[in-house]
Amino acid sequence: MNPIKKRMLINRIILILSSLSALIGISFLFWILSVLIMNGVDAINWNIFTFEGAPPGYEESGLKHALIGQLIIVGVATLIGVPLGILGGTYLSEYGQKSKMAYIIRDISDIMMSAPSIVIGSFVYAIIVIPMGHFSGWAGVIALTIIMIPIILRTTDDMLQLVPSTLREAAFALGAPKYKVITSVVYRGAKVGVLTGILLGIARVAGETAPLLFTSFNDNFLNTDLNEPMASLTVTMYNYATSPYDDWQSLGWAAAFILSMFILGLNIVGRLLIMKRKGR
Amino acid sequence: MATIVDITDEKALEVKNFEFTYNGAQEPSLKNITMPIAKRSITALIGPSGCGKTTLLRSFNRMHDLYAGNRYSGSIEFEGRNILDAKEDLIKLRTNIGMIFQKPTAFPMSIFDNVAYGLRLQGIKNRSELNDRVEKALQDAAIWKEVSSRLKNDANGLSGGQQQRLCIARAIAVEPEVLLFDEPTSALDPISTQGIEKLVIELKERVSIIIVTHNMQQAARVSDYTGFMYMGELIELGVTEELFVTPKERLTEEYITGKFG
């Protein structure tokens, strides 16, 4: 066989093998998604958004409490985690740079990122829930914030470092003070990347169940007081899906569907932003 | 000893016994530099790679201070004071001594905002004053015609040569006394290079210019004075024609005749 034919044959074999494995991976993904969508869409109706939880068998039961609880917990965690993460990342990239301190912080946050979220849940349980004497929305918020900060911190750090140092120097050369260089040039240059990090960070914590089980716990009714236990979509889904009641299970599907669509949406927007950034 | 031409005209800058050592380096990168820079004229710095041209240029606007641990001694006089003094206001100094880099450094913002950047830093907020000064700077940098209809567009959409002229516009908008150019055309095509050279010559009516270049023809074309550097020292500073035609130092002659470098 001549070498060119041989190369083309190998090329074809590799192409077929890799396409096949991609197909297998994707088909599982679509299987999960389609089951989720079929059951989820069936389970979704207006009641879900207008009624709180109810004992099994009640017509008028919904997920309003879990939706609002989820929004509050994730929203407040975002409000705390994003500025802290961005400021920390700014310190690493612009002030700490190559110092020992900066490397230690980078290493610790890399470890934090891969720490099982249940560990963080138990940590917050020990330092917040036990001293307070009860579960609370705040405990959930703190757990999610702890998970979110290292993600945003490291993406911010990476994205700011991608901004060429000549751009910083050019701004300094025009007489800009350091904070101006950072806010008006470096942040602008890294805007899309940092935003993507924020979206992916939110998407990551929005799907967390384990750290909330020990912290914000659950409430079958609407509660907006962060000092009390608070419902979330993930914990509600976990409770309903593992219950023996058909109507609760159906609500569990609805919760899973809404949550997945939310996270999928965040991820898609994040990816689109990355593509836009590359396309420029 | 270096051969330094006597500059009788007014001087923009005067370097005296300047020595510079990078953070962590054993040897100084610049040794005992004494060099007058004539006002409203163009001084070119030439010399083989690594001889310290960029290092010297970045000393004039104290760019080295951005990184910890760099050491220097001697003095650089500008407007009657030593700008190496610890009390020197670096922000003010850098608005007086502007810099153009080797690669264009357009900020990730609109063309207008790029040019307005330094003006806004100086606290100019008035819209019509900003508009006027941005337009004037762009005209002086010979790029107004190309960008006047798209001032709101992202500056990164411009070509390399246009971006470099935009950077020049941005630097001259704040009306500096001195402009430092570090190989401003080495990333550009011949046509853009010609444009920048023409611009640099026009600018010397208003500003004193120091330009680092690897291209000896470029130094000969644009500059009034040329300094030849070698291994961290200024070997010779002369009137450009004289330095290229009748160099006084053997090293200068060997370099311009292409024996090394």
Ligand SMILES: Nc1ncnc2c1ncn2[C@@H]1O[C@H](COP(=O)(O)OP(=O)(O)OP(=O)(O)O)[C@@H](O)[C@H]1O
């Ligand atoms: N950041 C730095 N830290 C340590 N040493 C440096 C640094 N930058 C430059 N040097 C050293 O200082 C010397 C002068 O470098 P410089 O960049 O000024 O040379 P140059 O004349 O501009 O060269 P080129 O023509 O290649 O741009 C070189 O020996 C170089 O290795």
Ligand SMILES: [Mg+2]
């Ligand atoms: Mg150089």
